[in-house]
Amino acid sequence: MEECRSRRLRWAIFSDKFGVWFPEACREYYDKSPDSVTSKEFSALLNDFDTKLANFGEICFYRGTGRVHSLYRRICEKTKLRNRLKFVEHWWDIV
Numbered sequence: 798m799e800e801c802r803s804r805r806l807r808w809a810i811f812s813d814k815f816g817v818w819f820p821e822a823c824r825e826y827y828d829k830s831p832d833s834v835t836s837k838e839f840s841a842l843l844n845d846f847d848t849k850l851a852n853f854g855e856i857c858f859y860r861g862t863g864r865v866h867s868l869y870r871r872i873c874e875k876t877k878l879r880n881r882l883k884f885v886e887h888w889w890d891i892v
Contacts, residue, residue, distance in 0.1 A: 800888045809849070813868060816845030831868035839871070847877050859885045 798820070801808035809819045813831040818824065834842065850856055856878060860869075873882055885891055 800891055804891070806891065807853075811846070811869065811872070813842070816842045817849040819849075831866045834868055839868070843872060843875055846872055850878055850881075853878075854881060855883055856881050857883045857885045857891055859888070859891075862886050 798808055798810075800806075807819075809817050812818045812824070813834055814827050814829045815822075815824055858869075858873060873879060873884075876882070
């Protein structure tokens with residue numbers, strides 16, 4: 798997030814409860830495991846992802862070097878915007 802701020806790049810996080818979450822949004826604390834996302838919730842999260850990120854030509858998905866949870870992999874596989882995704886393992890790869 799700090800790297801994006803310093804480069805004046807638009808950024809967001811993907812929440813397993815709230816979907817795409819831009820920095821100006823204020824949300825309450827929650828404790829929800831991505832393992833608990835239902836099929837109905839997944840559909841809503843996927844729709845949120847597609848809707849909120851539709852105007853972006855490139856979407857950098859920071860996955861780090863560790864394991865990516867299956868929920869996030871499924872979102873990346875099912876999104877209509879998958880051809881715009883760029884997977885980033887290190888913050889310095891953000892362009």
